[in-house]
Each structure stands twice: as C-alpha cells, then as structure tokens.
Amino acid sequence: MQQQTSNQATRRGPLAGVKVLEFAGIGPGPFCGMLLADMGAEVILLERAGGTFASQLFGGGRKAVANRGKQSLCIDLKHPDSKALVNRLIGQVDVLIEGYRPGVMERLGFGPADCLAVNPRLVYGRMTGWGQHGPLAQRAGHDANYAAISGALDTGRRHGGAPWAPPTLVGDMGGGGLLLAWGIACALFEAQRSGQGQVIDAAMCEGAALLAHGLFNLNAIGAWDGRCALDTSAPFYDVYPCADGEWLTVCPLEPQFYAAFVERLGLAGDPDFAGQQYDTARWPAQKARLTELFGTRERAYWLEVFADTDDCVWPVLSMDEAPQHPHNRARDSFVEVAGIVQPAPAPKLSRTPGQVQGEPPLQGEHSRAQLLALGLSPAEVDGLAAAGVIRCAG
Incomplete structure (x- = not known):
C-alpha cells in the first residue's frame, strides 16, 4: 500500500x-x-x-x-x-x-x-x-x-x-x-x-x-423467479459462515468450476450432490450440507483447501482486512x-x-x-x- x-x-x-x-x-x-x-x-x-x-x-x-x-x-x-x-x-x-x-x-x-x-x-x-x-x-x-x-x-x-x-x-x-x-x-x-x-x-x-x-435481463427471460443462481437460492452462489465466525463467498457457477468444487470437498459421490448442478429440488439439502460442512473449520483452513484453484471460493474481508490482502x-x-x-x-x-x-x-x-x-x-x-x-x- x-x-x-x-x-x-x-x-x-x-x-x-x-x-x-x-x-x-x-x-x-x-x-x-x-x-x-x-x-x-x-x-x-x-x-x-x-x-x-x-x-x-x-x-x-x-x-x-x-x-x-x-x-x-x-x-x-x-x-x-x-x-x-x-x-x-x-x-x-x-x-x-x-x-x-x-x-x-x-x-x-x-x-x-x-x-x-x-x-x-x-x-x-x-x-x-x-x-x-x-x-x-x-x-x-x-x-x-x-x-x-x-x-x-x-x-x-x-x-x-x-x-x-x-x-x-x-x-x-x-x-x-x-x-x-x-x-x-x-x-x-x-x-x-x-x-x-x-x-x-x-x-x-x-x-x-x-x-x-443484467438483472432486468434475467427477469425478462423468466429467470429471476426464486430459482436463480444469483439470488442466493443456489447452494453454489452464496456466503457461508466458518467455525471462527468468519465468512466465505462460494460462487462456482460454471459446470467445470462446480465439479472441481464438489470434488475438492469430497462430495462428488455424495447422494445429495449427485445429478445435475441446476436440479433446484436438491438445492435446499445441498445448502444445508454445505452450511454444516463449512461451519466445522476456520476460514483459514478452507482458504488453504481452495488455494490455487478455480473453484471460486474467496474470503469475505472486512474493511480493515481488505487493504492487507496480497492481491490488493x-x-x-x-x-x-x-x-x-x-x-x-x-x-x-x-x-x-x-x-x-x-x-x-x-x-x-x-x-x-x-x-x-x-x-x-x-x-x-x-x-x-x-x-x-x-x-x-x-
């Protein structure tokens, strides 16, 4: 800085x-x-x-x-x-x-x-x-x-x-x-x-x-109706609390990023996560599982898990933390x-x-x-x- x-x-x-x-x-x-x-x-x-x-x-x-x-x-x-x-x-x-x-x-x-x-x-x-x-x-x-x-x-x-x-x-x-x-x-x-x-x-x-x-665009094509990946309905576009009270943003929207994300968490063979990424009927159960999982460890642990990957998992930084982030x-x-x-x-x-x-x-x-x-x-x-x-x- x-x-x-x-x-x-x-x-x-x-x-x-x-x-x-x-x-x-x-x-x-x-x-x-x-x-x-x-x-x-x-x-x-x-x-x-x-x-x-x-x-x-x-x-x-x-x-x-x-x-x-x-x-x-x-x-x-x-x-x-x-x-x-x-x-x-x-x-x-x-x-x-x-x-x-x-x-x-x-x-x-x-x-x-x-x-x-x-x-x-x-x-x-x-x-x-x-x-x-x-x-x-x-x-x-x-x-x-x-x-x-x-x-x-x-x-x-x-x-x-x-x-x-x-x-x-x-x-x-x-x-x-x-x-x-x-x-x-x-x-x-x-x-x-x-x-x-x-x-x-x-x-x-x-x-x-x-x-x-862009959101008006989604609304016009009928995609802003409570099943949209961007409105926190989806388990793969939300924020999750960690064991230390800190938060993560989880946003693997694209199929290849989502597949890597699930694999990294060891959930690829889990019945809750089997099937299509956009199977909205599974979203509530998936979100509950992810909330439970991320809540078991501190933020630093999860950042290490997702280090050097394209899984789109990043920390929610405070205004005091943001200026000190290596990228910034x-x-x-x-x-x-x-x-x-x-x-x-x-x-x-x-x-x-x-x-x-x-x-x-x-x-x-x-x-x-x-x-x-x-x-x-x-x-x-x-x-x-x-x-x-x-x-x-x-």
Whole structure:
C-alpha cells in the first residue's frame, strides 16, 4: 500500500488541464468530483462556512476522503457581493457540479441558463435523487429510496428475506456519482468538437436501474423467479459462515468450476450432490450440507483447501482486512492519504494513470490562492475576507 500526497500544482492524469467547480454537497456529488480529481482535473470545492451534513457524517478537513485532491474556496453565496465572484469562476472552468434539489441553483442565480450565458462551453452536471422533473423531483430521499424505486433494491434480498444492499453503493455512488462522472466525460468529449456545453440531468434512481440492467435481463427471460443462481437460492452462489465466525463467498457457477468444487470437498459421490448442478429440488439439502460442512473449520483452513484453484471460493474481508490482502497490495488497490487508508484511484490507465493529487483541504484553505489566480489583488482579497464574503483557513 502506497502513501500518496501529490503537489497540487503538478497534476497528472488524463483530465489534467480540465477545471471543475464543485458546489459542496453530500454523497454522490463529492464522489463525482473526487473521481475527476483523481484523474487529474483541478477541482475547486466551493464551500460554505460551517460545512455541510457530509462533513458532520464523514468528517471534515483532512478526514474527508471524497475531497482528496481538491482545493477549497469558502464563499458565502447569500452575500450580495458573492455572485460576481462566482460568475468569474464559472467563466474560467470547464465543468460545474451541483447536487441541490431542483430550483435551488436557479434561486441562487447560478442555474444552467445563467451559467451557460457566462460560459457557453460549460458542462453543467446536476446530481439529484429523482431528476430535475417528474412527480418525485422535489421530494427528499436517500440511497436506499432511490435503489428501491429503481427496482434494484428488491434484487438484493436473500431468497425469501428482506431486501437490502450495501449502504450508499447502489444509488449514491454507483447510480449517482459514477454515472454523473461518465456523463461529464461524454459531454467534455463532445464539447471539444462542438464548442458548446450542455446540462447533465443525473438521477440516482435511473442510475441504480442502469446498474441492474443484467438483472432486468434475467427477469425478462423468466429467470429471476426464486430459482436463480444469483439470488442466493443456489447452494453454489452464496456466503457461508466458518467455525471462527468468519465468512466465505462460494460462487462456482460454471459446470467445470462446480465439479472441481464438489470434488475438492469430497462430495462428488455424495447422494445429495449427485445429478445435475441446476436440479433446484436438491438445492435446499445441498445448502444445508454445505452450511454444516463449512461451519466445522476456520476460514483459514478452507482458504488453504481452495488455494490455487478455480473453484471460486474467496474470503469475505472486512474493511480493515481488505487493504492487507496480497492481491490488493500487489496492485496498490489502497493508498494512505493524511493517515487514512482508502481505495486508490481506479481504473488504472497505462499511459496517463490517475493518482491522488493531494490531501483533502481544510475549509477555505485555497480561498486566497484561487482568488489571486482569478486576478484579484491581495487588497481585494483581504477586503472580501473582512466583509465576510469569503473565509480563508488558518
């Protein structure tokens, strides 16, 4: 695992030279900004004094992983002198990211029409749960709500059990921030040819549905009906507890992997396992046998049994264990930034790889530098700080 702290002035990556203005928010918006920063974009985080709910939930300052590589500019958007300042910024950036409810940016005077009038090439990224229009557009919600409406959350249930999914992954991060980053990349590519910006309406509920496209495919052909190999009905696609309370994932879907799996466990001649792999009538008995068997020994024992095989048996690692796994260490899949172990930038590019461009900033840490770069004089910056328009860290 590497420790990464880069110089903000020497950004590297495929998006080096792209400038982004991110209106501070929570969840998918900051994640989108982090993805762009990891790939070399200069992301100016427009923060408001006092922080956001995100800073309360995830920690602020150097602990805010989603803010790594960004520069913090703290401006009071309600101050009458702030609009001209923000418009100067908008005129110099390539991308804007906001995650407010529909209509909020318009009321602040920074809606798409206002901003595109200032900068016609601007890619304007909007991140909401329900989208900019529709019956739910003005309603509150969170990750599981968006995943629920999309149909994706229901697929996360264990067979016969309650539906759930890992928190924030399906709606917020995958269906939200990741899809917004993809839309921004597409719009930036198109703007190079047309010279025109555009507005991206990214809705987490739609992104969550898109992530579940393969499951909708299975449903359409009648294969998502409680006898599907992927919904934990099958004994060969599930998790099993070991004697020490640790867990294994068991996923030998393909016939050749399943045959090797059964052979490795000494069950090839067992009557419960005789016959076809997809004989669903046998699945309950097979699952009971596997649960009993895996529960007799510790996880380390079973990992040794399945070492160097294609039986698709792997440990369920905790967030503390994952960075130490030999595979993750070999690929530098995790990095340490400001004392916090966190996932490294991904995916890996061969010629212009992304990297963590710097530590998460303190609120207002770059206010002075950013405004001086805009062309303001030191005296003007001091005046804005004294008037409460901006806040500078330290």
